[in-house]
Amino acid sequence: MSFSLDSAFGIHPYALGVRNARSEILASNLANADTPGYKARDIDFKSALSQAMSNVNPNAVSLTRTDAQHISASSTVRVGNELYRVPLQPDTGDGNTVDLNVERENFLENALMYQTSMEFLNQKIGQLNRALKGDQ
Numbered sequence: 001m002s003f004s005l006d007s008a009f010g011i012h013p014y015a016l017g018v019r020n021a022r023s024e025i026l027a028s029n030l031a032n033a034d035t036p037g038y039k040a041r042d043i044d045f046k047s048a049l050s051q052a053m054s055n056v057n058p059n060a061v062s063l064t065r066t067d068a069q070h071i072s073a074s075s076t077v078r079v080g081n082e083l084y085r086v087p088l089q090p091d092t093g094d095g096n097t098v099d100l101n102v103e104r105e106n107f108l109e110n111a112l113m114y115q116t117s118m119e120f121l122n123q124k125i126g127q128l129n130r131a132l133k134g135d136q
Contacts, residue, residue: 009124012117014052018045019114025082026107029098037095040085040103048081 025041032038087097 008128009121011049011053012121012124014049015117016114016121018043018048018052019110019117021048022110023107023114026103026110029085029103030100030107033096033098033100033103035096038098039096040087040098041082042085042106043082051081 022043022045025043029038029040029042085097085102088099088102
C-alpha cells in the first residue's frame with residue numbers, strides 16, 4: 001500500500017504558500033500607504049492556488065535543499081500574477097490607491113485563513129505521528 005503526503009495533507013500546503021505570498025503583498029500595501037503614486041496590489045487567491053497545485057508555472061518560488069538528507073519540496077507558489085486593486089474612494093491627488101481599512105481587513109482575513117490551514121496541518125501531522133507510533 002502506497003502512501004502520499006500530498007493526499008494526506010490535501011490542499012493546505014499549497015494554500016499556506018499562496019497565503020504567505022499574499023500576506024507579503026498586503027503588508028507591502030500597508031507599508032506604502034503614504035507613498036505618493038503607490039498602487040495597491042493583491043493576488044487572485046483562487047487562480048494562484050490552482051496554479052500552485054498544478055506546478056506548471058515559470059515564475060515559481062521553490063525551496064532550496066542545503067543538505068542531501070533534506071526532503072525535497074514539490075510545491076511551488078506562483079507570485080507573478082499580482083493585480084492592482086481598484087480603489088473604493090476617488091483619487092486623493094497623490095496617486096496612491098491604498099485604503100488602510102480595506103488592506104487591514106484583507107490582511108487580517110488572510111492571517112486567519114493561514115492559521116486555519118496551519119491548524120489543519122498540525123492535526124494531520126499529529127494523526128500521522130500517532131499512527132506511526134501505534135498510539136490511539
